[in-house]
Amino acid sequence: MNYRRRTMLLVCVICLGLASSTWAQSPAKTPPLDWKAGVASAEITPTDHMWMAGYAGRKKPSEGVAQPLFAKALALEDAAGTKFAVVTLDLIGVRREVRDKVAKECQEKFGLPPERLLLNASHTHCGPEYRPRAGREAEAIAYQARIEQTMVTLVGKALESRQPARLAYAKGRCGFAMNRRRNYALSPEDPLANRAPTFDGPVDHEVPVLAVYREAKTPEVLVFGYACHNTTLASVTSPPDEPKYLFNGDYAGFAQERLQQLYPGATAMFVNGCSGDQNPYPRHSEVPGILPLELAKHHGHTLALSVIAGLNAGGRPVEPAIRATIGDVELTRNADKPSHQYPVQLVQLGNQLTLAALGSETTVDYSLRIKQEIRAPLVWVAAYSNDYSGYVPSRRVAVEGGYEAANDFTIDVEDRIMGKVRELLPAIR
Numbered sequence: 142m143n144y145r146r147r148t149m150l151l152v153c154v155i156c157l158g159l160a161s162s163t164w165a166q167s168p169a170k171t172p173p174l175d176w177k178a179g180v181a182s183a184e185i186t187p188t189d190h191m192w193m194a195g196y197a198g199r200k201k202p203s204e205g206v207a208q209p210l211f212a213k214a215l216a217l218e219d220a221a222g223t224k225f226a227v228v229t230l231d232l233i234g235v236r237r238e239v240r241d242k243v244a245k246e247c248q249e250k251f252g253l254p255p256e257r258l259l260l261n262a263s264h265t266h267c268g269p270e271y272r273p274r275a276g277r278e279a280e281a282i283a284y285q286a287r288i289e290q291t292m293v294t295l296v297g298k299a300l301e302s303r304q305p306a307r308l309a310y311a312k313g314r315c316g317f318a319m320n321r322r323r324n325y326a327l328s329p330e331d332p333l334a335n336r337a338p339t340f341d342g343p344v345d346h347e348v349p350v351l352a353v354y355r356e357a358k359t360p361e362v363l364v365f366g367y368a369c370h371n372t373t374l375a376s377v378t379s380p381p382d383e384p385k386y387l388f389n390g391d392y393a394g395f396a397q398e399r400l401q402q403l404y405p406g407a408t409a410m411f412v413n414g415c416s417g418d419q420n421p422y423p424r425h426s427e428v429p430g431i432l433p434l435e436l437a438k439h440h441g442h443t444l445a446l447s448v449i450a451g452l453n454a455g456g457r458p459v460e461p462a463i464r465a466t467i468g469d470v471e472l473t474r475n476a477d478k479p480s481h482q483y484p485v486q487l488v489q490l491g492n493q494l495t496l497a498a499l500g501s502e503t504t505v506d507y508s509l510r511i512k513q514e515i516r517a518p519l520v521w522v523a524a525y526s527n528d529y530s531g532y533v534p535s536r537r538v539a540v541e542g543g544y545e546a547a548n549d550f551t552i553d554v555e556d557r558i559m560g561k562v563r564e565l566l567p568a569i570r
């Protein structure tokens with residue numbers, strides 16, 4: 142190797158070294174603990190057998206627990222004393238009445254305004270059904286009261302336990318989510334049009350990460366997102382040798398569990414994204430010799446590694462500033478069906494992280510469009526937040542029709558939601 146090539150190689154090595162060096166890994170460059178952060182978690186696995194949410198084909202209530210379910214709260218305080226709390230749940234969804242009750246109590250008890258409280262559900266299809274079901278109303282009402290009280294308690298505990306911290310954001314990438322829709326308009330008779338893997342359909346494989354550090358180099362809290370239904374497990378189509386009625390968090394539950402194993406003492410919190418039309422593949426019994434529960438663990442561990450890959454690729458500091466806003470937009474429906482008040486929440490952390498939290502089951506087009514329209518180092522688009530009222534199609538999906546368009550929203554549904562995002566944006570910028 143001649144001198145010139147050796148010199149170029151050395152320059153390249155130095156450049157690579159600098160590029161991969163981040164403050165999270167370099168104690169000499171560690172910024173101050175300019176945030177305050179507190180975290181709390183509680184198990185929310187039903188104490189008795191309950192009907193399970195997510196699959197209409199189930200014939201009976203739960204029979205046991207494959208993995209406990211959790212609610213977790215992270216409370217943040219910026220340099221000016223402004224506070225924000227996010228609660229994640231291994232549950233099918235956050236119904237609006239639940240959100241409103243919890244928000245009201247958090248405002249009364251802790252002075253936390255509603256725009257600075259975000260509630261997100263993982264949409265696991267192996268959690269309890271807490272919408273009252275004929276003949277089993279009492280268990281649903283009791284469970285709903287339990288999770289409402291748990292969320293309020295957790296927000297209080299997280300706020301109480303605030304300690305100096307620093308925040309970093311990162312982005313990983315994970316590939317098991319695939320679009321599950323074929324174009325219904327083009328193939329209305331296609332028996333596979335309903336939830337079949339479609340490798341050229343839109344996806345969002347980004348894994349946004351918010352990490353909380355204190356003195357140690359390893360994170361104390363990891364909040365991470367992914368746009369994919371928690372539906373690795375089947376209901377009645379599971380193979381006969383796998384129990385079908387066990388509570389668990391599907392891939393998101395196993396991803397959180399894995400991260401907590403890899404970072405002992407840390408709390409991992411999953412935020413579901415715009416996964417209305419995204420499924421994990423392979424799923425159910427599609428892999429010979431691997432039962433669905435095992436497959437959910439594989440996906441969860443893959444996602445956990447994607448979080449770590451994102452952090453290793455470069456956790457960047459987040460400045461200690463919180464701005465947040467929330468508002469409803471009216472979504473109208475065809476044929477004089479009742480309209481729906483739909484919540485849109487925007488949260489800005491420093492100048493680095495813009496979080497758009499949409500309600501219910503939005504399709505992935507929203508994530509891709511918001512990331513195109515909003516510019517920030519990290520734009521994080523969550524769905525399943527603050528409301529759970531079924532599918533919210535994009536214009537494309539509403540035009541095509543089919544399963545995710547079943548709520549029958551008018552064709553301007555995407556325009557209305559995007560209009561609300563644009564209307565709210567100045568409040569956080």
Ligand SMILES: [Zn+2]
Pocket residue numbers: 264370417502
């Ligand atoms: Zn769903």
